[in-house]
Amino acid sequence: MLDWTDRFYRYFARLISRHTWLTTEMVASAALLHGDRERLLAFDPSELPLALQLGGSDPGELARCARLGEARGYSEINLNVGCPSERVQSGAFGACLMAEPVLVADCLKAMRDAVSVPVTVKHRTGIDHVEDYAFLRDFVGEVHRRSGCEVFIVHARNAILKGLSPKQNREIPPLKYPYVYRLKREFPQLEIMINGGIGDWASIEHQLGYVDGVMIGREAYHNPWILAEADRRLFDDDHPLPQRRDVVDAILPFLQAQVGEGVPLRHMTRHLLGLYQGMPGARLWRRTLSDAAVLGANDPAVVLRAADQVEACRRRAA
DSSP, X not given: OTTTSOHHHHHHHHHHOSSOOEEOOOEEHHHHHHSXXXXXXXXXGGGOSEEEEEEOSOHHHHHHHHHHHHHHXXXXXXXXXXXXXXXXXXXXXXXXXXXXXXXXXXXXXXXXXXXXXXXEEEEEEEETTOOOHHHHHHHHHHHHHHHOOOEEEXXXXXXXXXXXXXXXXXXXXXXXXXXXXXXXXXXXXXXXXXXXXXXXXXXXXXXXXXXXXXXXXXXXXXXXXXXXXXXXXXXXXXXXXXXXXXXXXXXXXXXXXXXXXXXXXXXXXXXXXXXXXXXXXHHHHHHHHTOHHHHTTOOTHHHHHHHHHHHHHHHHHO
16 A cells, blocks of 8 residues: 555544554665655554554564564554565565565564564465465465464465556456465464455455454545444444544644645645545545645645535535
């Protein structure tokens, strides 16, 4: 979710769900060690529980990054070996590492030895045209045996390393949910989570009959209101569900503070576009909050005005 699940989106998501576990966009270990560390690690305490997702293939570098994440207050450190981007592969990390389970295990062990918070791994069912379940089973078994890692988040598709864009890699390789279910049966002592193509509560609850958890990516971004039911359904928190307008009102002080610190409003409103997904006025909301001329004044009050217009549309449609 590079460039998607940044700290602005995560603050917004936390206003919808109090308990859903959030994850950062993937941060390359070299960028964290040699780049703008403050920007890359920044988060608001309200985002917790929050996992820092790292990309890299050098055990020493990843251990240092894990320590930085723990010191900053992250709840979990996750290693991404599922990203199929050729840009990532050029740095020798991402999904291409599934061909090197010993190296993945070395990375995870170094990270686990460096911190006390949980260290997890996200990966695919396989790479390129390796379709055999045994590849996935052997990868997980080897990584667990050598590193002690106990939490595996499986995107239930192969990663095609050449010839497909990241977007195509999320759509073209077929989903292999039965592989992930079988993995859980064969490794009952591990925490197995599933990801890929899951976009409604019926699907989420179906998956939870086979695995320990569900990770939702694009659907939670484009239709963030799916998170509103999570606290009641999964975390036994029966607080009254927020209304969309409540979320708009709650995020306004945050937007004002960030604009005051020099963050352009458009960098934040792009994450709000899906708030009214599927409702009367949704198109007006998206059009207003993506209009460069409207956002040019950098005035967060535009979000309130857009919400007023949407609420008027909803009342007329009722």
